Amino acid sequence: MLRFSRPEAETLVIALQGNWRERWDYPSLAAFRRQLEESPPPRRVVFDCSGLTGWNSVLIAFLMDIIDCGQRQGIAVEREGLPPGMAALLRLAHATPERAGARREQARPPALVRLGQAVYDLGQGAAEALSFIGEATAACGRLLRGRARFRRRELLVIIQECGIQALPIVSLISILVGLILAFVGAIQLSMFGAQIYIANLVGIGIFRQMGAVMTGVIMAGRTGAAFAAQLGTMQTTEEIDALKTLGIPPMDCLVLPRMIALFLMMPLLCLYADFMGVLGGFIVGVAMLDLNFLEYYHQTVGAIRLNDLWVGLFMSAVFGVLIAAIGCLRGLQCERSAAAVGKATTSAVVTAIVAIVVVTAAITVLCNILGI
Amino acid sequence: MENDAHIVVDNLTMAYGDFVLQRDLTFAVRRGEIFVIMGGSGCGKSTLLKHLIGLRRPARGTISFNGRDYWQAEERDRERITRTFGVLYQGGALWSSLTLAENVALPLEEYTELTAPRIRKLAALKLALVGLKGFEDYYPAQISGGMAKRAGLARAMALDPEILFFDEPSAGLDPISSRLLDDLLLQLRDSLGATIVVVTHELASIFAIADNAVFLDAAAKTMIALGNPKTLLAEATNPVVRNFLTRGGSMPPGGPTPPSGAGDGKHHKTI
Structure with a gap:
């Protein structure tokens, strides 16, 4: 379960509850986005995991989305409230920078190039x-x-x-x-x-x-x-x-x-x-x-x-x-x-x-x- | 929850036809620990792993997970138990016709209802966890052996397994890569809370990661030591175990540090 609350004007608390261990459905980011648009806009996001009994990597991927989304809007997402294991995995996922030049150009070469390549082959x-x-x-x-x-x-x-x-x-x-x-x-x-x-x-x-x-x-x-x-x-x-x-x-x-x-x-x-x-x-x-x-x-x-x-x-x-x-x-x-x-x-x-x-x-x- | 047994092997005999490889294996792996299966080449380490992951049926004895006997369970339950495993094979065993992201995504597509973009996102996350961010669209043939192994680990972790099995994770890696893989393993254990079973004969790695270990001997055809390797090194009286853990006496019994890079685990005489 995912709950949002605003105990203070500038703070958005995301409460994660229940067992996420066996859940393989991906929560939607839309609810979080709506929260960000409310006035007054929150300045920081904190997590409350007191009710969380189990988690899996779907939750990690979702949290990464929240962090990315928050960062784009200039909102500080504080990870202190997360269980240590989740915080460690998030750190690990962000730890290794993408190797320069690793990502491939997916563009298809133009027809003439492909024809030339075929003849050459x-x-x-x-x-x-x-x-x-x-x-x-x-x-x-x-x-x-x-x-x-x-x-x-x-x-x-x-x-x-x-x-x-x-x-x-x-x-x-x-x-x-x-x-x-x-x-x-x-x-x-x-x-x-x-x-x-x-x-x-x-x-x-x-x-x-x-x-x-x-x-x-x-x-x-x-x-x-x-x-x-x-x-x-x-x-x-x-x-x-x-x-x-x-x-x-x-x-x-x-x-x-x-x-x-x-x-x-x-x-x-x-x-x-x-x-x-x-x-x-x-x-x-x-x-x-x-x-x-x-x-x-x-x-x-x-x-x-x-x-x-x-x-x-x-x-x-x-x-x-x-x-x-x-x-x-x-x-x-x-x-x-x-x-x-x-x-x-x-x-x-x-x-x-x-x-x-x-x-x-x-x-x-x-x-x-x-x-x- | 900390000290209960996750895997229990009781009186296990492994055999190929009439040829008995190992007999009377009895040990337990506790939840959340790193358990190492060690021994010289040809003693049946990898075969034991094959028994643990359900690829081979024991000739005698039982293997239970969470108190359930694997081979007594019904076909469907057995499948359910198997789905809590993640296995990293020796060479990575990546499917060569699929990209890295597709390799990781395949189990997710098979067993979850997630949509394709979300599976893709999860696959990217797993690859990022093993340090392969940006390599999603590479084919296994285009990356190095160490990277293939890490990609194999990402695939093993795809379904958030409760137990991760590793077959010779450091085989074919240089000492630095093998050390990094060990660190990764420790980090994953600490954060995922998974039980990890490792087959290896790499001494540096054994001392670095193992909470507990079993030593198989080819001559005795059974296990001849069980316990934390550091304790074994200090206390074991069996000459075969001592010889193995000190690389045939070339390492001082005081401790394995500094790590000696690539030990191949054979019973070397002192040079």
Whole structure:
């Protein structure tokens, strides 16, 4: 409770009463302001805390408001009546002066400045990516000369993580993609009574494009994100600095094994995904469209050329290098905070998926020109 | 109200699975005192703190606050007890995506009905109390380790806790900053009237702030001393405790002054 009284003409007594300990509502300053405007205006404010049984920091903040408000109007606010603990906290709150220059300018820079900054950042990002590619190439050179330093065991662990352990999810997605392709095709082809060509559609589609692309997307979300998060966290805990000061380039012992692992595993996963995808199409064809088992098999084998397989495998190897490189790059670029690790991971996945789509388009056009 | 027990630990055993870290811990923390949990590295100090703040469940024994057994209480009561705690974690543990003011404001937004400008005002007050006036809009990554720790303290104090827990408040601070933090702690205890529990092995700090202390020993797997550190230094007969409190004999038993800056609390041999 808050009570005002004027025992003397020039003195305003603020009586604080009751238990403020559990009160988290903030009293209003308006009543105090009204008191100041009464005539004759008070010259000093004193506190009477004889009825106060408990207090918390809301009361402290309120008292600071009263003191500030009084000071602005040239009225002396005397703190003698306050309990010693409250007086001490008020002293403490006023004790440390604000450090000069600590307060930030909140103003947003003008649009032109922001545009310039964005372009500059873009250039900076491109330069970083280029230097990363350069360093990675140099590391590959060291690897070929047998001079790269990384632990064989770590490579095997990464291979296991991004190879065998990815099989269940790759199986699921590939079979479903095969099913979907077959269904979409079935509706159109059955209008011409050409259901058997579903085998061609699924076989070529999966082997040439979808197997590689879907595996790439899965691995970007699964493994690329993991790389970025892992390296980003290592950056925040200074583990990467520790490697650098030991003279071990992070490019050799962190990035290289990850790129090698994905480069080796992606084609294998892709091959596996190809067969799973064709199996998906086969299920639809045989079980739902009543195509003959052997007929479907021969149709598929006849439709797929060896070149389709090679194109798919080549793309998947490229995706492997891209996913690993982008994941590692984002991880190494990470700033040192939890939020930055999240940002790095998101960016790794988004960049990798964009790269996969762009590369797929480029290779498709290239194959068309070369007639493969 | 002065001498009643605020926290009572009775016959507590702490274990990770089958591995017993400490057993038979029995002590009481009185209201309004600064209680220090000390001991060498790896003796279970921080684990004891985790038990006290309810992050880990005791393997055996009880921990009570104001006479209420924490783990026997219902979920809702337990939450209510936990809300009277303020914890300062070792590295500050500030949420890195929030500014300092937002860090302090989060518990206030969660548990009070105050309007945003008033929460902001309270957050600024808490930051001013720990000497960070004007740093409201900084992100944790933009300030130094000592400042992060003080900001963590401001956040721990956001809801005016009855008990403040500190995990190694002086770890990673220079002797001056660590001394200032000790002074701040004493001032806050005197003005807020809160009970304060500190985990530390910093000798200078132990002698400066502690009203009472418990000494955990890794070898004996239990507490081997309980009392005011200055009294312990003068009277303790246990060689491990003596060794610890005199930095392995490098400090005269007459007293810890002048404070020796950063003792790392390991059992050093005399150089």
